[in-house]
Amino acid sequence: MEAAELATRGLTMGRHGNHEVDNMVLMSSKPLHRFVQREPKALGIVIVVFGCAELLMGFHLAGESTKTSNGLYIPFWQGALFLLCGNLSIYTEGHPSKKMVTVCLAMYVVSLLGIIVSLGYRIFCFNYLTRLHQMATWRNDNWAIYQADQLFGIEGVLFTSSLCVLVLLIFLSSVARLALKSTNTQVIVQCIVPPAQQSDTTSN
Secondary structure, eight states, X not given: OHHHHHHHHHHHHHHTXXXXXXXXXXXXXXXXXXXXXXXXXXXXXXXXXXXXXXXXXHHHHHTOOSOOGGGGTHHHHHHHHHHHHHHHHHHHHHSOOHHHHHHHHHHHHHHHHHHHHHHHHHHHHHHHHHHHHHHHHHHTOHHHHHHHHHHHHHHHHHHHHHHHHHHHHHXXXXXXXXXXXXXXXXXXXXXXXXXXXXXXXXXX
């Protein structure tokens, strides 16, 4: 509705001969600019940072024999998804197009599904590490206690970072979906404008 109002307002100004203002209003009503105005580049940088942290922690977990989230190679494929989503968001802000926003939305959805899987598996790892800590305490094994606490802390940090990225991706997915939906509406509005301008020119 907002895009339609702006397009109608621009048409009214165009009828009075101010085509420069007409073009300016129509340009500002582009729905894809709604996605750009939410600063996906800044959010993309944050997601890239989380992706790098995920990959770095993955190399540390890969050297552990204890059951961790590396059992499903979560830090590696989830870190790669975060890097891909972040870089796409950064690129799309500088080169906005319907195709790029569609690609971003698709990757956001895939990453959200991956985060749900990783959160579920890490909850399982938390339970396992808790039992491991209890057994080490019962045996009075200080090294096992320290190892369990360290792994629990790493998994906790990655779990929290996944929750943060989950919130960011839900926000970006909503904005991208609304932008694409408004783009379809905007095309219809722009198709109606030329006949109106032609009839107005004929009447003059």
